[in-house]
Every structure is written in structure tokens, then in C-alpha cells.
Amino acid sequence: MKKRSKPKRSAKNIKFKKESDLPPTAISLADTMNNKTGKWRSTKPVIDHGRCTSCMICWKFCPDASIEIVEGKPRINHDYCKGCMICAEECPIKAINIEKEKK
Ligand code: SF4
Numbered sequence: 001m002k003k004r005s006k007p008k009r010s011a012k013n014i015k016f017k018k019e020s021d022l023p024p025t026a027i028s029l030a031d032t033m034n035n036k037t038g039k040w041r042s043t044k045p046v047i048d049h050g051r052c053t054s055c056m057i058c059w060k061f062c063p064d065a066s067i068e069i070v071e072g073k074p075r076i077n078h079d080y081c082k083g084c085m086i087c088a089e090e091c092p093i094k095a096i097n098i099e100k101e102k103k
């Protein structure tokens with residue numbers, strides 16, 4: 001009779017049923033709206049509203065949904081913006097300036 005091998009430990013067969021089953025690592029138990037992650041930032045995006053054409057490309061690309069549309073214009077919510085600068089990179093007319101964050 002062929003010996004059965006032990007099932008390999010893979011992400012597919014790991015089940016977390018409660019908090020104590022989770023591995024010891026830094027994780028968030030609250031959703032993003034409860035964590036004001038803007039404190040992580042070392043650089044700050046600032047929109048030059050004199051140049052902005054309201055194309056909303058920055059809004060579309062922000063991975064943290066930190067850009068809101070207020071009266072047809074983009075507004076960065078710095079409580080949540082982590083300063084990745086994807087918005088500044090994607091803005092077609094470079095209307096988002098990068099400033100060093102003051103701590
Ligand atoms: S810097 Fe990053 S997180 Fe902040 S608004 Fe721009 S794309 Fe979003």
C-alpha cells in the first residue's frame with residue numbers, strides 16, 4: 001500500500017476563525033476609515049488649483065481613495081493620503097506639487 005504524504009501547508013488550507021488564530025504580525029483590525037494613515041507621510045501632494053483642469057486622473061489613480069471630488073474639483077484628504085505621489089506622477093500637466101512634510 002502506498003504511504004500517504006502529509007498535506008502541504010499552503011495558504012489554501014490555513015483557516016483563521018478568530019483573532020487568536022492570526023500570526024504575530026502587524027495588522028489592522030479596523031478598516032481604513034478608522035485609521036488616519038496620513039501620519040505615515042513624509043512628502044505631501046498639493047494641488048495647484050490655478051492649473052488643474054479637473055480631469056480627475058489623480059482621483060482615479062489614488063490607491064488610497066484619498067482624493068475627493070468637491071464641486072467638480074479634486075481635493076486631497078490629508079488625513080488618509082500616505083504620500084505615495086502616484087497622483088503627482090499621473091497628473092498629465094504636473095499640477096500636483098510635492099512638498100516635504102513638516103513634522
Ligand atoms: S500621494 Fe498617493 S495617497 Fe496621497 S493623494 Fe496622491 S495618490 Fe493618493
Ligand code: SF4
Nearest residue numbers: 052053055056058091
Ligand atoms: S490629474 Fe492633475 S489636472 Fe487632473 S484633476 Fe488631478 S490635479 Fe487636476
